[in-house]
Amino acid sequence: MARAPLLVGNAQAFWGDDPDAPARLVRQRPDLDFLTLDYLAEVSLSIMAIQREKNPTCGYARDFVEVLRSLASSWRDGSRVKIISNAGGLNPVACGHACVAALAELGLGRLKVAAVYGDDILPIIKNSSDERYANWETGAPISTVRDRLTTANAYLGVDGVVSALRAGADIVVTGRVADASLTAAAAIAHFDWEPTDYNRIAGATVAGHMIECGTQACGGFSTDWLELPHSAEIGFPVVEILEDGSCIVTKPHLTGGSVNLRTVKEQLLYEIGDPGNYISPDATVSLLGIRLDQLAQDRVLIEGATGRPPTSQYKVSATYRDGYKAHAIITIFGRHAVLKARKCGENILHQLEQVGIKFERSLVECLGSGASVCGVEIPDHSADLLETVLRVSVADPRRDAVERFSRQIAPLVTAGPQGVTDYSAGRPKVQAVFGYWPTLVDKNLVQQEFEMIAAEAA
Amino acid sequence: MKKSGIKIRLGEIAYARSGDKGSSANVAVFARKAEDYERLRQQLTEDVVKKFFDPLGVRKVTRYEARNLDALNFLLEGILGEGGSRSLRIDAQGKTLGQAILELTL
Numbered sequence: 001m002a003r004a005p006l007l008v009g010n011a012q013a014f015w016g017d018d019p020d021a022p023a024r025l026v027r028q029r030p031d032l033d034f035l036t037l038d039y040l041a042e043v044s045l046s047i048m049a050i051q052r053e054k055n056p057t058c059g060y061a062r063d064f065v066e067v068l069r070s071l072a073s074s075w076r077d078g079s080r081v082k083i084i085s086n087a088g089g090l091n092p093v094a095c096g097h098a099c100v101a102a103l104a105e106l107g108l109g110r111l112k113v114a115a116v117y118g119d120d121i122l123p124i125i126k127n128s129s130d131e132r133y134a135n136w137e138t139g140a141p142i143s144t145v146r147d148r149l150t151t152a153n154a155y156l157g158v159d160g161v162v163s164a165l166r167a168g169a170d171i172v173v174t175g176r177v178a179d180a181s182l183t184a185a186a187a188i189a190h191f192d193w194e195p196t197d198y199n200r201i202a203g204a205t206v207a208g209h210m211i212e213c214g215t216q217a218c219g220g221f222s223t224d225w226l227e228l229p230h231s232a233e234i235g236f237p238v239v240e241i242l243e244d245g246s247c248i249v250t251k252p253h254l255t256g257g258s259v260n261l262r263t264v265k266e267q268l269l270y271e272i273g274d275p276g277n278y279i280s281p282d283a284t285v286s287l288l289g290i291r292l293d294q295l296a297q298d299r300v301l302i303e304g305a306t307g308r309p310p311t312s313q314y315k316v317s318a319t320y321r322d323g324y325k326a327h328a329i330i331t332i333f334g335r336h337a338v339l340k341a342r343k344c345g346e347n348i349l350h351q352l353e354q355v356g357i358k359f360e361r362s363l364v365e366c367l368g369s370g371a372s373v374c375g376v377e378i379p380d381h382s383a384d385l386l387e388t389v390l391r392v393s394v395a396d397p398r399r400d401a402v403e404r405f406s407r408q409i410a411p412l413v414t415a416g417p418q419g420v421t422d423y424s425a426g427r428p429k430v431q432a433v434f435g436y437w438p439t440l441v442d443k444n445l446v447q448q449e450f451e452m453i454a455a456e457a458a
Numbered sequence: 459m460k461k462s463g464i465k466i467r468l469g470e471i472a473y474a475r476s477g478d479k480g481s482s483a484n485v486a487v488f489a490r491k492a493e494d495y496e497r498l499r500q501q502l503t504e505d506v507v508k509k510f511f512d513p514l515g516v517r518k519v520t521r522y523e524a525r526n527l528d529a530l531n532f533l534l535e536g537i538l539g540e541g542g543s544r545s546l547r548i549d550a551q552g553k554t555l556g557q558a559i560l561e562l563t564l
Contacts, residue, residue, distance in 0.1 A: 043543050137481055137536075223473035223556065262473060262488070265527045269486035271477035273533045275524045290526055304526075322544060363546040372554040374547075375513025378561040393546035434543050438480050 005240040005248070006190045008183050008207065012037035012085075013214030015044045015061055021214070023070040025236045026081055028252035030074070032238065033190070036182040037085035038212055039064065045176070046319045046434040048089040049150045059091035064173070065098050072106045084161055084182045088173035090151065092117045095173045096453035103171075104455055114169035116160035118448040119176040121441055122152040125318065133316070133439045145320040145437060152318035154441050157281030157310070158201075160448040161185035167452060176317070178281050183208030187241045195282075202285040202307030203245025209278075210249050210267055210302070211237040217249055217267050218257035218298075230256030246303035248295065259298040268302075281314055281443075283307035314446060318437035323360070323397040328409040328428040329367075330390050334419035338382045341366045341390035344416050348392055348408050357401045359394040367391055395433060402430045469560030472498060476555035482535045483552030485559050489528040498530055499523065501564045507532050510562050511555070515539055 009032050011021040026032055039061040052059030064087030074081070088095040096115035103111050125133050126146060133142040153176035162185045164172045174182075187193070187204035195201075210217050217237035219228045228234070235255025240248040249259050257263075268287060272278055278285040289304040328348075332341045345364030352359075365371040367389040369382035382388075394405045406427040412420055468487070471494045476485040487502060489495040508519040517536035524531055538552055539545055549555075 046543075221475070223475070223560070265488055265529065266473070266475040266486070268527060269484070269524065269529055269531050270475055271479055272484055272486070272531060273479060273482075274520075274522050275527075275529075275531055276522070288524060288526060292527075325543075325546065327546070361546060365548055367548060372547075372549040373511075373514060373558040376510060376558055377513075378558060391548060395544070395546060431543075435540075436480060436544070 003191065003243050005242050006034070006187055007032050007238055007240055008034040008036060008186050008211065009236060009238040010036045010038070010211035010214050011236045012039065012067070013212065013216065014041060015039040015063070017214055019063065019066070020070070021236050022067045023074065025252065026071060026074045026079055028255065029238055030079055032079070032081045034082050034084060034186040036186070036208070036211065037064065037067065037083065037087060038179055038182070039085065039087045040089060040176060042317050042319055042436050043434060045090060045151045045153060045317075048091070052090055057091075057094050060089040060095035060173070061087040062098070064095065065102050068099055068102055068171070069106065072108060075108055075111065082165070082169070083171045084174070084186060085172070086174045086177055086182065088115055088117070088175050090120060090175065092173050092175050093451060093453070096451070099171055099173065100453050100455050109455060111170040112168055113171045113173070113453045114164035114167065114450050115453055116164055116172060116174040116177065116448065116450045118160065118446060119153045119156045121154050121316065121446060122149060124441070124445060125149065125152045133441070136438050136440060142439070145435065148320040148322070150319050150321055150434060152316055154314040154316050154446050155281055156314065156446070156448050157181045158185035158188055160450045162189045164450040164452070165189035167450070169452065179212035180205045180208030180280055181282055183211065183239070184282055191243055196309070198283045198307030198309060199305070200245030201283045202305040203247060203303070204241055205280045205283060205285050205307070206268070206287070206290070206302060206305045207239040207241050207247040210247070210264070211239055213267065213270065215257065216270065217263070218251045218255070218259055219263045220257065222263050222266050224262065228257050232256060245305070246301060248299055248301050250299045259300055261292055261294055261300060264292060264300045264302065279311060279315070281310055283310050313440040313442055316439045316441050318439060319434040320437055322433045322435040323395060324399045324402040324430050325393065325395040325433050326402050326406050326428040326430050327391060327393045328406065330409060330412060330420060331387065331422040332390055332417065332420055333387045334417065335386070337385050337388045337419070338366045338369050340417040341388045344412055344420070345390055345392045348412070352405060352408055357404055359396045359401065359405070361395040363393045365391040399430060406430060465563050467560070468502070468562045468564055472560065474556035474560050476552050478538060478551040481538045481540065482533060483537050483555055484531055484533050485555045486529050486531045487559060492528055495525065495528050497564070502530055506562070507559070510559065511537060
């Protein structure tokens with residue numbers, strides 16, 4: 001007899017997503033088996049690296065501990081939901097200890113916490129020869145950035161999470177694990193699939209891919225967004241994974257948004273290159289045999305994904321320090337708004353050149369005139385615009401030069417054209433820049449492990 | 459080349475989705491009606507898309523067909539220039555490329 005489907009939800013697409021979403025989704029779907037929460041992007045790991053430099057017990061998404069607190073009443077009311085999250089960031093064990101401490105405080109010490117790690121390969125890359133770890137996009141050798149590297153994390157697969165779940169973990173915090181693998185791991189542990197059961201793993205990977213961006217599976221970011229019902233109450237997604245690896249994408253009743261053939265197709269190809277070769281660490285997946293069926297309102301069946309053995313390397317996302325940047329914005333209203341704005345931007349850069357500061361890179365954009373795709377041939381109404389937002393950006397290795405730039409915007413309020421307004425936000429913030437360094441590492445050099453976190457002795 | 463002879467905005471017969479992949483991005487274009495897929499396949503070539511996005515510095519365009527999803531998926535190499543947090547552009551992650559391509563005239 002077929003086993004009941006496994007219910008996996010996602011209620012956090014990135015660090016900074018709706019903080020109330022996890023508790024709300026569990027209240028809306030008390031029968032949920034797993035909740036996956038995604039906190040990591042290239043930049044988030046860089047921020048965690050800085051936090052860890054200052055304090056070795058930091059370097060993870062502390063918001064996650066608050067999420068556990070918000071779920072306490074559901075667990076007390078009998079929810080059996082398990083959590084899989086990459087909130088562990090650069091320090092999954094420290095994150096695990098923080099979770100254990102919070103759960104003990106909440107009287108939920110019965111919940112077992114595991115940390116999964118091994119993705120942090122910065123030491124391997126720092127000590128490598130120049131022949132390895134070239135930037136796969138540019139071909140540049142690692143020696144050009146080695147001294148400035150801040151993070152290097154391999155996108156690991158399901159193994160550590162599956163082991164932790166089989167050992168009885170209720171909450172699994174990981175470092176960098178491929179987003180879709182968080183969901184695939186839940187399915188593999190639940191249905192006891194073999195690691196070579198590539199078609200079913202492909203199906204669960206597609207299920208994970210569908211929900212890893214949260215509300216995007218329910219019409220968020222879709223072309224027809226304006227037509228969504230109740231977008232203010234947009235739901236977070238749930239996938240019902242079937243034993244054969246197919247899945248049904250859905251969302252809780254009485255939430256806004258829509259799960260239909262169009263929203264599902266859009267999300268299926270989100271951030272995909274060759275749809276016949278979607279490379280996950282667990283399987284190489286083809287989306288080309290997928291069939292979709294709208295079973296009912298807000299319920300779409302996805303079946304037919306196929307899998308082949310995975311590649312012998314992990315994708316690695318490394319980041320390196322690359323100076324500083326700042327973005328300034330100010331609004332200009334009136335006739336010839338775009339011409340005026342452009343001149344204001346050029347004047348700022350000219351004035352700084354007069355005091356000896358020429359930036360390594362700079363950019364003047366006039367928002368409202370198609371700046372998002374500058375130069376692309378789209379209907380151009382910039383000559384008629386009565387209003388634009390001027391955005392001036394600079395980047396440079398010298399922090400003090402970028403600081404100086406941040407002081408050169410306010411003078412426009414009196415020296416600029418009539419109709420300059422909205423300088424309420426004050427000086428722009430100087431931000432550290434982290435360059436992105438994509439590369440590959442042989443799988444046999446990376447060891448993924450898990451640890452059950454014991455409560456600290458009182 | 460133009461089958462119907464009437465110029466239309468791509469957005470009238472298609473919807474789209476873009477996303478970033480390092481310094482590259484993908485744009486998937488979907489036929490709203492299955493019968494328009496062939497027209498998209500004929501007219502929305504790699505060359506047409508490359509020319510459209512040239513001002514953003516795209517290095518290479520590769521088109522993948524996913525007929526089962528009524529989709530053409532374009533991989534736009536190098537279109538985000540710097541990638542990561544290095545980019546100074548308002549759209550550092552290619553969020554707007556899907557909306558942009560729907561303005562293309564067929």
